[in-house]
Amino acid sequence: MLDRCERAGDRHSAAYALLGVATTLEDDLESALAAATRAADRFLTLGDRMAC
Structure with a gap:
């Protein structure tokens, strides 16, 4: 989905x-945090302060 x-x-x-x-990376918290931080x-870049 992300790639698409x-x-x-x-x-x-x-x-x-x-x-x-x-949310799918519950066994790899470092990667989960990295993905959430990227999101x-x-x-923030898009100006959507409600989503983060």
Whole structure:
């Protein structure tokens, strides 16, 4: 899903997809935190302060 959103240029949906990725990484908390942080950074870049 993340790749598809990024290819389509849908940065907002890609940020939400990153949050989904983070939730699947419960056994790898470092990677989960990295994905969640990337999502938050994207939301902030897009000006969406409600999502992060």
